[in-house]
Amino acid sequence: MENTIAQIQVIPLQYYILFCSALFSIGVIGVLAKRNALVIFMSVELMLNSANLLLTAFSAYRNDPAGQIFVFFIMVVAAAEVAIGLALLVVVYRSTKTIDINVLNRLKW
Amino acid sequence: MVIESLELMQFISILLLVFPFLGFLTIGLFQKQMNRNISGILASAFIFINLILSGILFWYVSSSNLTVETQLFDWIKFADISIPFALTVDRLAVLMLLIINGVGLLIHIYSIGYMKEDAGANRFFSYMNLFVFFMLILVLSSNYLMLFIGWEGVGLCSYLLIGFWYKDHANNDAAKKAFIMNRIGDLGFLLGIFILFITFKTLSISEIATKASLMPSGDLTLMAITISLFIGAMGKSAQIPLFTWLPDAMAGPTPVSALIHAATMVTAGIYLIARSNVLFVLSPVTLNIILVVGAVTAIIGGLIAIYQNDIKKILAYSTVSQLGFMFMALGLGSFSGAMLHLTTHAFFKALLFLAAGSVIHALSNEQDIRKMGGLRKKIPFTFALFIIGTIAISGIPPFAGFFSKEVILTAAYEHGMGMGILATFISLLTTIYMFRLIFVVFFKAESKEIKANHHVHESPKVMLYPMAVLAVLSIIAGFVQLPKLFSETQGFDNYLSPVFEKASELVPVSEHVLDVQTEWMIFSIPLLFIALLVFLSYKRFVNENEFIAPTGIQKVLSNKFYFDEIYDFLIVKPLGFISIFFRGILDQTIINGFVNAVGTATLFAGKKLRLLQTGNVGFYLILMVFSIIAILFFNIIL
Amino acid sequence: MLTQYLFFFLSAVALISAVMVLLSKKPIHSVLYLTLTFFTLAGHYILLNAQFLAVVHIIVYAGAIMVLFLFTVMLLNLNIEGEFQKSTLMKFVAALAGGMIFLVLIGTLKSFDVSIVSNPEMTQIGLVKNLGKTLYSEYLMPFELSSILFLAAMVGAVMLGKKDKN
Numbered sequence: 001m002e003n004t005i006a007q008i009q010v011i012p013l014q015y016y017i018l019f020c021s022a023l024f025s026i027g028v029i030g031v032l033a034k035r036n037a038l039v040i041f042m043s044v045e046l047m048l049n050s051a052n053l054l055l056t057a058f059s060a061y062r063n064d065p066a067g068q069i070f071v072f073f074i075m076v077v078a079a080a081e082v083a084i085g086l087a088l089l090v091v092v093y094r095s096t097k098t099i100d101i102n103v104l105n106r107l108k109w
Numbered sequence: 110m111v112i113e114s115l116e117l118m119q120f121i122s123i124l125l126l127v128f129p130f131l132g133f134l135t136i137g138l139f140q141k142q143m144n145r146n147i148s149g150i151l152a153s154a155f156i157f158i159n160l161i162l163s164g165i166l167f168w169y170v171s172s173s174n175l176t177v178e179t180q181l182f183d184w185i186k187f188a189d190i191s192i193p194f195a196l197t198v199d200r201l202a203v204l205m206l207l208i209i210n211g212v213g214l215l216i217h218i219y220s221i222g223y224m225k226e227d228a229g230a231n232r233f234f235s236y237m238n239l240f241v242f243f244m245l246i247l248v249l250s251s252n253y254l255m256l257f258i259g260w261e262g263v264g265l266c267s268y269l270l271i272g273f274w275y276k277d278h279a280n281n282d283a284a285k286k287a288f289i290m291n292r293i294g295d296l297g298f299l300l301g302i303f304i305l306f307i308t309f310k311t312l313s314i315s316e317i318a319t320k321a322s323l324m325p326s327g328d329l330t331l332m333a334i335t336i337s338l339f340i341g342a343m344g345k346s347a348q349i350p351l352f353t354w355l356p357d358a359m360a361g362p363t364p365v366s367a368l369i370h371a372a373t374m375v376t377a378g379i380y381l382i383a384r385s386n387v388l389f390v391l392s393p394v395t396l397n398i399i400l401v402v403g404a405v406t407a408i409i410g411g412l413i414a415i416y417q418n419d420i421k422k423i424l425a426y427s428t429v430s431q432l433g434f435m436f437m438a439l440g441l442g443s444f445s446g447a448m449l450h451l452t453t454h455a456f457f458k459a460l461l462f463l464a465a466g467s468v469i470h471a472l473s474n475e476q477d478i479r480k481m482g483g484l485r486k487k488i489p490f491t492f493a494l495f496i497i498g499t500i501a502i503s504g505i506p507p508f509a510g511f512f513s514k515e516v517i518l519t520a521a522y523e524h525g526m527g528m529g530i531l532a533t534f535i536s537l538l539t540t541i542y543m544f545r546l547i548f549v550v551f552f553k554a555e556s557k558e559i560k561a562n563h564h565v566h567e568s569p570k571v572m573l574y575p576m577a578v579l580a581v582l583s584i585i586a587g588f589v590q591l592p593k594l595f596s597e598t599q600g601f602d603n604y605l606s607p608v609f610e611k612a613s614e615l616v617p618v619s620e621h622v623l624d625v626q627t628e629w630m631i632f633s634i635p636l637l638f639i640a641l642l643v644f645l646s647y648k649r650f651v652n653e654n655e656f657i658a659p660t661g662i663q664k665v666l667s668n669k670f671y672f673d674e675i676y677d678f679l680i681v682k683p684l685g686f687i688s689i690f691f692r693g694i695l696d697q698t699i700i701n702g703f704v705n706a707v708g709t710a711t712l713f714a715g716k717k718l719r720l721l722q723t724g725n726v727g728f729y730l731i732l733m734v735f736s737i738i739a740i741l742f743f744n745i746i747l
Numbered sequence: 748m749l750t751q752y753l754f755f756f757l758s759a760v761a762l763i764s765a766v767m768v769l770l771s772k773k774p775i776h777s778v779l780y781l782t783l784t785f786f787t788l789a790g791h792y793i794l795l796n797a798q799f800l801a802v803v804h805i806i807v808y809a810g811a812i813m814v815l816f817l818f819t820v821m822l823l824n825l826n827i828e829g830e831f832q833k834s835t836l837m838k839f840v841a842a843l844a845g846g847m848i849f850l851v852l853i854g855t856l857k858s859f860d861v862s863i864v865s866n867p868e869m870t871q872i873g874l875v876k877n878l879g880k881t882l883y884s885e886y887l888m889p890f891e892l893s894s895i896l897f898l899a900a901m902v903g904a905v906m907l908g909k910k911d912k913n
Contacts, residue, residue: 008794011754011794018853019762025846026768032844038774060795060872065877065878068797068873082815087907088907108724734844735844738848738851741854741855744855
């Protein structure tokens with residue numbers, strides 16, 4: 001057992017933190033800089049995944065299964081969210097024939 | 110039926126306060142339903158009961174020379190300071206009780222007739238009873254704070270009663286003037302109470318007297334206290350410069366003038382000083398100030414009275430002058446002389462006012478003496494009563510005024526020849542204006558208004574009987590104190606001496622004992638002058654062209670020395686300007702502007718913040734991200 | 748050694764494909780690059796000995812979610828190149844925001860050091876058997892609730908997808 005953990009801990013935790021933060025900020029940039037609703041959805045998925053990876057890393061280093069179970073549930077939620085999100089996208093496309101998020105300000109009126 | 114117990118006397122003192130207040134409540138609450146006669150009789154009945162109770166207390170206090178002290182309840186009590194609600198009945202208080210309740214009763218009975226046709230008669234009687242209640246609190250209180258309550262209360266009732274016919278705005282102005290001038294004096298009174306409290310840590314009159322008697326004469330704190338108390342008395346008892354409210358107060362019904370502004374309220378100032386005699390005796394500077402102020406007031410009041418043309422105003426200025434005379438007595442150290450003159454003045458001034466009311470009633474509310482004349486045949490009873498009052502006030506023996514004035518004149522001559530001559534001059538002024546009044550109203554040829562008026566009728570009996578009683582009192586009341594010439598026993602002086610005992614111990618007795626010849630001079634010379642003046646007035650005032658427009662000095666006198674105009678210029682107008690300034694600039698511009706600015710700022714902020722709601726998802730997302738950055742950032746820093 | 752090389756290689760591929768997601772002109776390319784990113788992440792999971800998660804990750808993300816995306820793009824014919832762009836200012840602000848988030852996250856998380864191993868008696872927590880044991884004993888309730896969540900999502904998706912009768 002120690003062997004496995006020692007194997008894992010060859011890579012210091014800070015590297016994982018760095019990597020996941022980078023993925024997360026790329027996701028943020030994607031959300032803010034794109035007008036295509038589809039690409040925004042994908043960036044959100046990217047952010048979720050970066051969080052998943054970080055949780056798993058912590059769980060592996062601490063030998064605590066709770067982290068990985070939480071990741072499992074995050075995946076559950078992400079799946080449900082994508083289903084609904086894409087359905088909404090389809091509805092909006094049907095009404096406005098475009099998936100530009102700027103048309104959503106028509107909801108003000 | 111020998112009543113000896115102290116508890117009974119204490120109970121009686123409490124009852125004295127209960128009955129008038131009960132009268133006020135009953136008549137006041139049932140104003141609309143009560144029959145006018147019933148309210149008048151009820152009010153008088155309460156005062157009558159009070160008179161009997163006062164008589165019992167008088168008998169008890171006089172015979173036993175004990176003071177009845179009743180503690181009602183603890184009023185203010187913290188740390189080691191205790192100001193209870195307590196009543197003190199000693200000889201001085203019981204004397205005032207008899208005056209207030211006795212003269213009050215007679216005036217109440219008179220008012221039943223006088224206010225018969227007035228729609229607000231019930232309100233009148235409730236206010237009169239309330240006034241008696243507060244006056245009794247003033248007289249019976251055992252500490253200065255409770256006295257102040259009574260002081261303020263009588264001021265309030267004076268306001269209510271002067272402005273009784275409130276539909277006429279001039280009456281309201283007169284009432285306000287009385288109340289406000291009183292208030293100015295009250296400021297002095299309050300200052301005095303504060304200094305008293307700081308100095309003696311108590312406000313009980315007897316305790317202060319005991320503590321103060323240990324202090325040296327001329328002590329500065331005592332001087333400050335006494336001057337402040339005297340300012341209060343100046344306001345209440347209409348001395349210069351706070352006297353202009355009294356003539357204006359004649360706008361109220363005549364019984365009000367008789368009760369409040371002749372017999373009782375205006376004497377509150379003198380009572381206060383007499384009660385605090387120990388404090389005043391130890392401040393000779395204040396006594397001199399009182400003497401000067403009293404003398405000046407007396408002279409000015411008398412001089413103005415000679416040139417007035419309204420019956421009630423002549424009597425009002427006469428009251429001012431007589432009060433000045435009483436203050437002179439206090440200033441000379443003759444406390445019992447002042448009290449004696451207060452008593453006799455109550456009788457004959459009330460009589461004069463009631464008789465004037467009778468004249469006014471007879472002429473259907475005519476008050477200008479230029480429109481009167483020859484009334485002695487038409488209303489003979491009133492004429493007789495008026496003559497009795499005039500003789501009494503002029504100081505002609507053997508009527509009451511002579512004896513009380515004699516005491517004061519003797520004290521004046523003991524002080525010095527100059528003061529004596531001044532005092533004599535003042536009492537001779539009385540003769541001039543009173544006899545002018547008599548001659549013009551009753552002896553002159555009838556004016557054309559009188560000739561045209563066929564309704565000149567005598568007053569009803571309910572008004573005449575009280576006046577008759579007062580007339581009798583004016584005749585006989587003086588015999589309690591015969592001048593030193595005729596008898597050694599000084600009845601009134603002895604009666605009040607326990608009250609002024611402490612004070613007389615403290616005064617360095619520098620008796621200029623007057624020799625018998627001087628005393629005979631004091632007695633007889635004024636009488637000669639009085640006779641001379643009566644004769645001269647008769648010749649002058651019964652002539653036809655009395656009422657030519659006055660010129661020169663006479664003009665100044667007949668315009669009341671322009672006091673009202675000076676006050677208006679110096680005080681009222683600047684106050685008006687200040688008030689306009691405060692309202693226009695401070696209140697409307699600054700404060701209102703500030704409050705409005707808050708509203709405007711809110712609106713402005715709202716207008717600008719509205720622009721954040723663009724409806725643009727991208728914009729919201731950016732805001733979210735930046736907020737998260739900010740939160741995390743501050744988390745790291747702090 | 749191998750571990751380290753693998754880690755760096757996988758991280759590089761993940762970062763590059765994530766950036767390409769944003770920079771692609773056609774949406775379909777973005778979808779494909781994202782799928783590549785998911786595969787590299789699955790590789791990371793295996794490096795961490797989280798075997799179950801790696802497999803589930805591939806099945807769910809690469810197998811289901813990405814397929815959904817592809818279906819949407821193709822069915823709605825959204826493969827139009829470079830259709831709309833935000834203004835340059837907005838792109839600059841977005842880049843700025845992203846950079847700041849990166850820095851702040853690093854700052855927040857840098858001081859964590861895991862030296863304490865919480866339960867030493869458990870072995871190989873990444874294996875299905877052990878993870879399953881924990882899942883079905885301590886975390887049973889969230890597990891059941893997630894089924895309700897899926898039910899709601901299904902119903903919602905069907906409802907939203909129905910064409911209006913008019």
